[in-house]
Amino acid sequence: MTDCEWFDMTWGSSASSGYCSQSDSEHELEQFYTARTSLRKTKKRKDKDEPVDCRKQELSVAEIQQKVKEYNAQVNSNLFMVLNRDGSYTGFIKVQFKLARPVSLPPSRSTSSSSGWDCTEALQHRTSFYLPRDTVKHLHISSKTRAREVIEALLKKFTVVDNPAKFSLFERSERQNQVYLKKIPDDECPLFLRLCAGPNEKVLSLVLKENETGEVNWDAFSFPELKNFLRILQREEEDHVRQIVRRYASARDKMKEAMKNFSTPG
Template sequence: MSDVVSQDQTPSFEKTWGSSTSSGYCSEEDSDSELEQYFTARTSFFRKPKQEKVEEKDEVTESKKQELSLSDIQQKVKEYNAQINSNLFMSLNKDGTYTGFIKVHLKLVRPVSVPPPRKGTASQGPANGKKGASIKRRTSFYLPKDTSKHLHISSRTRAKEVIQALLKKFTVIDNPAKFALFERTERHEQVYLRKLSDDECPLYLRLCAGPNEKVLSLVLKENETGEVNWDAFSMPELQNFLRILKREEEEHVKQIMQRYTLARERIREALVGSNPG
């Protein structure tokens, strides 16, 4: 991980510890080992993704990795730097390795967990009636929309190390296995996503594609396996999910009952109005 250096390009965000939120749920119930505060930036746990102009779908492609000679790397680095309009150049080392910047877009659907602020993290008193026990805290929330981060990495830096560096930069304490790095490309007005293997080197892909993000961009997403891997979540997270689902269920039931009550009243009014005499 020593090869990975982040460069702040994204506005910072606060870890809020209030008793309520304006657009989501806040849970402060005690659990066996942790006190979880859960904030959502949306009103629904199952958020509907916005439709894009082009269809986004996964595509399994052949590995693009091929052996490049030192002269090939020198030429590609030279061509890459010639297209750069900023100071985010690539540098070639004597041993044939090279370093440079990649930009990763964070497109996360589910919330992430971060540790609590340092202030007030001292013992909050006995937990579960056990004297001297402290309550751990964490905050879970959605990352801001269109969050991105520049990382300075080596040609030897692997995808899994990039994921770890991103989580560390945002102080995310979730298991890195929950996330995956994707290669996003556009061809024939279609958008394709390819999941990178843990050992693929993102800077190599960036070098081969050039700096144009329309040709290739890197995206951090949840590591989807077809279904949500609930075993990857901690007990407090699962308990908060259940509380959120219960509240949403109650809200939906309330709305349905109101609709049927209103329909019933209108039918009765219509019956009264249709009675002869």
């Protein structure tokens, strides 16, 4: 049995819609700072709560046994890690999708078979849509499963036909009002990172994002797909406008209320 065969998928999506809001308020900068971060200069020091870089650790079998025991003691659900006799272990990881671009799905088998399309024509008639940004997937993997295998399994589960090389796993952590985002190498083992960090999602969470930073080639999409994207963007724009109107209306009401408290000079 290969490592790829270890995947046991369980649905963890919290959204039922096939669309998502591309809100800029949740975007993290890959320079490891958010908009909330102060850019003033501070002395370089190692904070006592700074997460340890798990990549630099080489754990013995006894240390792994201890960490698995400590990890399971902190888990409030049944998503425990299980230690094997050979020193390997299995467990669950949770991956959050934060994709800014649409993904492509193949045409249905009935449509493609009845139309007699070949592979090239099938790619041209594939369906594209936005995955919800709050989509979450739980994977049951082994300690030998690599990040690239996790990405391939996620795309396969959603029947996404895009090249897996377009995507990367990132480790995300929160510390002192700062959000840190670091790309996980393809040959890294996500379950080992999860074991070292513990089950706390603020210490470490896994995120799937696009690996490319170039512009979207809109000419590659069909006319119905482009119309669908326009409808999505229009709905998001309307929602954003309503949020701004409510925010300014609330601020105006507060200012009027504050003005009433000022006494008129006599």
